[in-house]
Amino acid sequence: EDYELGEHSDFMHKEMHEQVEAVDRCTRGRLDDAAATARLDGLRLEPRDCRKIQRVTFVGCGSAYYAGQIGANLVEELARIPADAEPASEFRYRNPIVDPDTLYVAVSQSGETHDTLAAVRELQRKGATVVGAVNNASSSIARACGAGVFLHAGPEVSVAATKSFTTMVVAFALMGLKLGRVRDLPAARAERLIGALRQLPGQIETVLKQEDHITAIVRRYRDARHLFYVGRVRGWPVAREGAQKLKEISYLHAEAYQAGELKHGPLALITPQMPTVAVIPDDDLLPRNISTVEEIKARGGPVIAVTSADLPAGLCDEVIRVPSGEPQLDPLLSSVALQVFAWAWAKELGREVDRPRNLAKSVTVE
Ligand code: G6P
Numbered sequence: 001e002d003y004e005l006g007e008h009s010d011f012m013h014k015e016m017h018e019q020v021e022a023v024d025r026c027t028r029g030r031l032d033d034a035a036a037t038a039r040l041d042g043l044r045l046e047p048r049d050c051r052k053i054q055r056v057t058f059v060g061c062g063s064a065y066y067a068g069q070i071g072a073n074l075v076e077e078l079a080r081i082p083a084d085a086e087p088a089s090e091f092r093y094r095n096p097i098v099d100p101d102t103l104y105v106a107v108s109q110s111g112e113t114h115d116t117l118a119a120v121r122e123l124q125r126k127g128a129t130v131v132g133a134v135n136n137a138s139s140s141i142a143r144a145c146g147a148g149v150f151l152h153a154g155p156e157v158s159v160a161a162t163k164s165f166t167t168m169v170v171a172f173a174l175m176g177l178k179l180g181r182v183r184d185l186p187a188a189r190a191e192r193l194i195g196a197l198r199q200l201p202g203q204i205e206t207v208l209k210q211e212d213h214i215t216a217i218v219r220r221y222r223d224a225r226h227l228f229y230v231g232r233v234r235g236w237p238v239a240r241e242g243a244q245k246l247k248e249i250s251y252l253h254a255e256a257y258q259a260g261e262l263k264h265g266p267l268a269l270i271t272p273q274m275p276t277v278a279v280i281p282d283d284d285l286l287p288r289n290i291s292t293v294e295e296i297k298a299r300g301g302p303v304i305a306v307t308s309a310d311l312p313a314g315l316c317d318e319v320i321r322v323p324s325g326e327p328q329l330d331p332l333l334s335s336v337a338l339q340v341f342a343w344a345w346a347k348e349l350g351r352e353v354d355r356p357r358n359l360a361k362s363v364t365v366e
Contacts, residue, residue, distance in 0.1 A: 003157065010353045012158035012249070016339050017208060020201045022163040025152040026170045027197050036190035037181040038174035043131055044147040045103075047182040053103045056179070058085040058133075059119045060107030061363070063161035063244065064168065068107045069237035070331045071133075071172030077328060078176030078185055078193070088116040098126040105175075106132050106148075109156060109164035110362035111139020118366075120144050133171050135164050149175065158354045159361045160249050162339050165241065166204070169332045173197060176328075196326035200333075203323040207336045210320060214337070215344040217304060217318045221275050222348060225252060228266065228276040228301075229338075230292060232259040235279035238331045242277060242306075242338030249346040249356050259292040270301035277338070278316070281330040282309035290315065306334045306341075 008014035032039050056075045058068025068085035075083040088106075092115060106120045111134040120141060123130045132148030134141050135156065142148065151167040173193065181190055227246065231239035236258050243254035257266055259278070270276070276296050280289045286309050293303050293315055305316040308324035320341065322333040346353045 003155070009347075010158065012160055012162060012343055012353045015156055015158055015162045016336070016343065018154060019163045019166050019336060020204050020208075022153045022167050023170055023204060024201045025154075026167040027174070028152075030174055031194050031197065033191075033194065035181070036187040036194065038177040040149050040174055040178050042147060042149055043175075043178070045178075050179050050182045052101055053081055053179065054101035055099065056081055056083040056103045056105065058083070058105045058107055059088045059091045059116060060085070061088050061113050061115055063165045063241060064107040064109060064113070064116070066237050066241040066244065067165050067168035067172070068105065069240070070169050071105065071107070071175070073234060073237070073331075074169075074172045074176040074328060075179060078173075079179035079183055081179060081183070088113070088119040092119040092122050096122075098123060098128045100127065102128065104128050104130040106130055106134070106141055106145055107168055108132070108139070108141050109135045109151070109153070109161055111136040111141040112362050112364050113141070114364050114366055117141050117144065133168055135167070159356055159359050160245055160339075160342070160353070165335065166332055169335070170197065170200070173329065193326055193328065196329050199325055200329065203325060203333055204336055206323050207333055208340065210337070211340055211344065214320060214340050215348070217320070218341065218344045218348050220318070221302065221304075224273060224275050226269075226274050227252060227254045228269075228274065229254055229256040229279070230259040230262060230276055231256075231279035232285055232288065232292075234281045234283060234327065234331050235259070235289070235334070238279045238334045238338065239277070241335055242279070242342070245339060245342035246345060248359060249342055249353050250349055250351055251357075252345065259289060262292065263295065267295065267299060270296055270299040272300045272302065275302040275304055277304045277306060277341070279334050280305050280307040280309055280311065281327055281334070282307070282324050283327040283330070306337050308333070
């Protein structure tokens with residue numbers, strides 16, 4: 001049944017809709033209300049192990065790497081442990097210094113990506129602690145890691161990652177909760193996040209319902225051949241993943257930039273023919289993001305905002321609204337909106353959404 005399209009025109013569409021259920025599955029049995037924490041027994045980390053961790057490093061490829069970047073932000077915010085993410089291919093070849101107090105997280109939907117598996121083996125050779133964040137439980141990476149968190153996204157057929165990406169982000173929020181609660185994350189904040197995680201399935205549904213609105217926006221910019229995606233801090237990995245999705249399935253040129261870096265070069269490219277997708281979470285950086293939009297508008301560039309904030313009327317040309325909740329989870333909802341945006345663009349241009357040219361679902365060779 002998983003491999004039948006039913007009412008959907010393609011697997012990407014089906015899998016975007018399955019996110020409602022997948023995110024629910026990923027949290028099921030893992031939310032501990034009494035202790036205001038997450039139960040992730042598969043990590044095999046006792047509280048005393050968690051307290052020893054001095055850094056968390058996520059490694060993965062493609063969308064798994066971008067999910068890892070969101071994960072690093074979540075762990076830093078919730079657990080106040082320095083965290084970063086790196087593409088597995090770069091990581092394995094730069095002879096990384098392996099620190100015994102770093103927790104390494106190998107992120108992979110398939111669990112078979114060659115570069116990620118090679119990074120795991122290299123880390124283990126150097127005596128590091130590596131856990132997996134993997135969808136396929138019987139995969140090489142899951143077996144090599146031995147410990148980790150399964151994503152429970154269900155089978156993903158479309159080359160473009162959708163439900164595997166969102167469940168990765170959920171898994172990292174749970175990891176941030178678990179690590180945070182044996183350090184100094186207050187119970188009240190943890191309880192709020194747990195409540196927000198429970199609301200995610202319904203909120204994802206709300207985002208998906210905007211398909212017609214998003215398609216109408218795409219039609220208005222149909223002639224564009226290049227797009228910018230900008231975001232800062234929480235919005236930055238969302239912009240990267242959003243641009244990647246558009247490139248993969250529509251073959252348009254999309255470039256992601258940190259919002260603050262625009263003025264150091266790329267602003268020269270802004271014209272009325274080059275729309276910018278601005279990822280604007282409802283957080284402390286809202287005024288900064290509003291001035292970025294103003295900079296782009298002043299140069300004649302159209303702006304499509306993906307936002308949970310109430311933006312000043314008329315600021316942006318188009319607005320894709322995502323439900324507001326805990327700002328930490330805003331990247332997940334904005335990413336779903338950008339999946340729909342990329343999908344609508346690919347459909348509009350008549351692309352074969354599930355099987356983009358030159359790409360494979362899982363790259364098992366070097
Ligand atoms: C391929 C796919 C990407 C995916 C990446 C990592 O390049 O086209 O969509 O993000 O591999 O795959 P993994 O299975 O390791 O998550």
